[in-house]
Amino acid sequence: MSNSFRSQLRSVIEWQNPKPETLFEKWTENGDEIKNASKLIVGPGQGCLFVYEGKVEGVFEEEGLYDLKTGNIPFWTTIKNIMYTFESAHKVGIFFYRKAEMQNIRWGTPSPITYKDPVYNFPVGLGAFGNFSFKITTPVDFFTNVIAGDDYYPVKAIQKVILSRITQPISDFLANASFSYVEIDKHRNEIAAFSQNSSAQIFDELGFKLLDFRIEGTSFDEETKTRIGRIADMSAEAQAMKELGVSYQDYQQLEALKNMAKNEGGGNIGMQMGAGLGMGQMLGNMMNNQGQQSTPQQNTPSQPQPQSDDPVQKLEKLKKMFDAGLIDEQEYKQKKQEILSQF
Known part of the structure; x- marks a missing residue:
């Protein structure tokens, strides 16, 4: 039986064994057409979008087995007619996505976040790293605004989207905070919470939600380390002079x-x-x-020296x-x- 003939008999659409690093993926198997498909299987933690000519025509958000031959799915009659009528010029795109929570995704600032230290009044270059968890909440918005029709979208790609929008709230918080660079680590949870809340609306419009955002550690660029070293040396000298x-x-x-x-x-x-x-x-x-200064004066005749x-x-x-x-x-x-x- 030729591959072309088997394509015509395709009867099941299913996202089998998706890779852990895959967030969105277009369904395909050796160029199979789906005009004769009769079943759609949506597995646990999965969702499915039907796209025709760049427009999302339907969404399957609940796991289960769907009979595509019946007319009880509101948008399906139109899509079925498209598939039965046309073969090559008007194929339907089927995109599976990961609906489950994505947890403990690593992140790190690609370049230092700059702000002015409010105590010592010098520029600071701060690096940070940690992890976050997120979940797709509106798959249509995510597909339209983030994926923009790409056939494949990995989890690591969302890191760039998040970092490009969350570093500004971190910078704003540090610029308006009253604590110095020496207190950064003590306020990591506070900085993370502020940044997550400040960017919530932006991510909501993109179709996903940050479930948590953590800052595990920080570092400074070389110029900042040099300035910190000079301050430490001057503080040590000042303390030594005070004691003497x-x-x-x-x-x-x-x-x-x-x-x-x-x-x-x-x-x-x-x-x-x-x-x-x-x-x-x-x-x-x-x-x-x-x-x-260290010995009390005793102006008595009994102390000749x-x-x-x-x-x-x-x-x-x-x-x-x-x-x-x-x-x-x-x-x-x-x-x-x-x-x-x-x-």
């Missing part, structure tokens, strides 16, 4: 003297010596001031300054030798 009783002005002066001593621009020995002496004197003043002149205490403070990175190893050794010479 060193003002930011003193720290800036010390850094300026250190740069002069290095004399990166040329070999002026006099300037180097002057900067070195000024740096040593400033280190001594910083340690003396810190000692005076102020606490700030205690060499042991100076050595302890010098070590803390070295550990905090306020001075380098050479400066530490030099000042340490000066203090030891007082014994």
Whole structure:
């Protein structure tokens, strides 16, 4: 029996063993025509659209066995007449779709979401990833507005549709939020819920619904990481200076003297010596001031030597300054030798 003859006897239309990654698929089998078909089987979690000349003429949304030869299906008489009358120029397109919920679909931002940090006032590039679940709610709208007549539509294609529309609500939320980049992870559920609710109407018009949307983790682009690193370094320095009783002005002066001593621009020995002496004197003043701030003043005749002149205490403070990175190893050794010479 020829393939052409078997085509004329096609009696059952069925979506058999659809792949897990398939969302919409046009029914076909070796070019079979369906003008003699008599049965339609819609399996569990499936639906079926009948399309003629680009227009959806009928929808089967309930699973079961349908007898297409009878006239009890409202739109079927017209389609049956089309199939019996024409063979090639006016074939009917049959599209099966997955009606069941699609769960735990992975997503990730293809490029960073940019916004301005409201606390530190610098641009942030945020990446995010997670999963979502969705379901086709209006197959005709989905077929018309999303699939646009394609013969095959995989689940992964819906990721692009969702991400292209949900990243803007995320950006809007972060731009209007009062928390900084350090609090992003703490507010992930709040950001996800806002984004899902804000985009609900858009997806409803496209024929599907987000059942849930989760943000599992975030990351920052390299420029943002660099800015965060600088802030972390400055915060650490500020904390170290606070513990040592060193003002930011003193720290800036010390850094300026250190740069002069290095004399990166040329070999002026006099300037180097002057900067070195000024740096040593400033280190001594910083340690003396810190000692005076950390120890209560006791103006009594029984205390001939102020606490700030205690060499042991100076050595302890010098070590803390070295550990905090306020001075380098050479400066530490030099000042340490000066203090030891007082014994």
